[in-house]
Amino acid sequence: MENLLHLRAPGNWMNDPNGFIYYQGKYHLFFQYFPYAPEWGTMHWGHGVSEDLVHWKHLGLALFPTKQYDRNGVFSGSALEKDGKLYLYYSAVRYLKTDDEDIHRALGNHFETSQALVTSEDGFHFDNWKDKRQIIPVITDTEIGDPADTRDPKVWFEDGRYYMILGSVYDRKGRVVFFESQDGENWKYANQCRHETFGRTMECPDLFWIGEHCVFLGSPMGISEDGKEYANHALCALAHFDKKSCELEIAGDFQYVDYGMDLYAPQTNVDKEGRRILIGWMRMPKTVEEEGKTPWNGMMSLPRMVEVEEGHVYFRIPPQVEEYFVRETEDRHCLKTGKAYRIQTVLEEGERLEIGGYQIWVEDGYVKTDRSQVYKGIEGYRTTAATPKSLENHRLDIFVDANLIEVFVNEGEYVISHVVYDLGNEVNGKVLRVLEGK
Ligand code: FRU
Numbered sequence: 226m227e228n229l230l231h232l233r234a235p236g237n238w239m240n241d242p243n244g245f246i247y248y249q250g251k252y253h254l255f256f257q258y259f260p261y262a263p264e265w266g267t268m269h270w271g272h273g274v275s276e277d278l279v280h281w282k283h284l285g286l287a288l289f290p291t292k293q294y295d296r297n298g299v300f301s302g303s304a305l306e307k308d309g310k311l312y313l314y315y316s317a318v319r320y321l322k323t324d325d326e327d328i329h330r331a332l333g334n335h336f337e338t339s340q341a342l343v344t345s346e347d348g349f350h351f352d353n354w355k356d357k358r359q360i361i362p363v364i365t366d367t368e369i370g371d372p373a374d375t376r377d378p379k380v381w382f383e384d385g386r387y388y389m390i391l392g393s394v395y396d397r398k399g400r401v402v403f404f405e406s407q408d409g410e411n412w413k414y415a416n417q418c419r420h421e422t423f424g425r426t427m428e429c430p431d432l433f434w435i436g437e438h439c440v441f442l443g444s445p446m447g448i449s450e451d452g453k454e455y456a457n458h459a460l461c462a463l464a465h466f467d468k469k470s471c472e473l474e475i476a477g478d479f480q481y482v483d484y485g486m487d488l489y490a491p492q493t494n495v496d497k498e499g500r501r502i503l504i505g506w507m508r509m510p511k512t513v514e515e516e517g518k519t520p521w522n523g524m525m526s527l528p529r530m531v532e533v534e535e536g537h538v539y540f541r542i543p544p545q546v547e548e549y550f551v552r553e554t555e556d557r558h559c560l561k562t563g564k565a566y567r568i569q570t571v572l573e574e575g576e577r578l579e580i581g582g583y584q585i586w587v588e589d590g591y592v593k594t595d596r597s598q599v600y601k602g603i604e605g606y607r608t609t610a611a612t613p614k615s616l617e618n619h620r621l622d623i624f625v626d627a628n629l630i631e632v633f634v635n636e637g638e639y640v641i642s643h644v645v646y647d648l649g650n651e652v653n654g655k656v657l658r659v660l661e662g663k
Pocket of ligand 1 (some may be wrong): 240241257268300301302375376428429489519557
């Protein structure tokens with residue numbers, strides 16, 4: 226099954242991107258996957274591949290529970306290439322008490338988490354019985370980590386050493402924990418960082434360099450008043466990281482990765498050319514039911530190129546996506562539904578653009594959006610969004626797909642992405658260019 230631009234759940238449920246890597250000539254993007262119903266349950270890793278970050282092919286299941294330690298879930302993690310092999314690191318979940326009426330959920334906080342590794346010779350074959358190994362057992366010393374909530378290993382190799390950052394909790398506050406290793410297989414605790422902006426628990430942390438700038442990325446839980454899991458948001462900030470001691474210090478102000486607040490648990494890695502690319506999970510409150518298709522819930526954002534300029538983290542359109550949108554169309558006001566489009570414009574103060582019922586306008590220097598007309602019947606979730614104030618003029622580069630609108634403001638200074646339903650095909654307001662895919 227092919228997906229264009231956005232990898233979608235191939236039926237049933239998808240959440241976080243996992244194991245994103247360019248490996249042996251292909252981009253691999255795994256994801257949290259529940260194959261039985263369009264809702265969260267015992268986690269597996271689904272598998273997508275792409276040659277260009279634009280055309281995606283689903284390859285079915287990669288990882289699933291087989292061991293006592295991962296019997297209740299193969300949670301999020303990351304990928305690395307070592308000696309030509311693909312290494313997938315993940316969090317292995319075992320319930321200590323199970324909900325009798327839903328065996329896919331633990332009762333209360335009665336579960337434990339360890340970190341595990343699967344290797345593959347080619348990135349396509351995974352032996353879930355023979356090639357799995359527990360590499361960090363359940364942490365029992367709460368000064369180091371939490372036995373239940375320590376998860377989502379992001380692993381990287383640098384200056385002859387392997388590093389792992391994990392999300393965790395201490396005394397109901399988020400923290401990140403570092404492990405280090407000489408060989409990527411035997412790990413030892415190195416350090417940790419606690420911070421008031423790390424929420425109730427930290428999920429899916431990531432740490433990387435853009436030139437000399439160190440960027441921390443993470444998804445803290447419970448940092449806003451939004452209902453349900455939408456109180457969890459992806460943030461980033463410039464940081465200092467001491468490679469020897471693994472001491473992390475947040476140095477800059479926190480930014481939202483995406484001001485639409487639907488994007489969560491993003492992960493980064495470098496593309497073929499070494500650019501830092503981010504992909505995030507777009508949370509969907511409602512399952513999409515289309516004729517002849519298995520109902521599906523969850524999709525990935527566009528890949529975004531991370532750059533740092535003057536202390537600000539930009540999320541830009543990567544060249545791979547630029548290259549796909551090459552055809553300018555004359556028809557600017559009635560777009561074919563079901564096909565992805567790119568709309569470019571500049572809005573002045575007070576001007577407004579409406580895309581199939583989705584509203585975008587500029588008010589007091591803020592770019593604001595309202596999706597209420599294309600988010601009908603969904604209670605308890607935000608329908609409006611705004612970027613921080615920006616005094617520049619407002620250049621908008623907007624990607625419109627069947628269930629997702631992504632608005633890049635001023636070349637990625639800010640991004641607002643929103644899940645939408647039943648989008649119309651009329652465009653009203655000032656449009657400079659409309660581009661179609663190849
Ligand atoms: C984030 C998250 C991760 C976890 C995974 C489970 O959305 O909660 O922390 O590994 O999803 O599906």
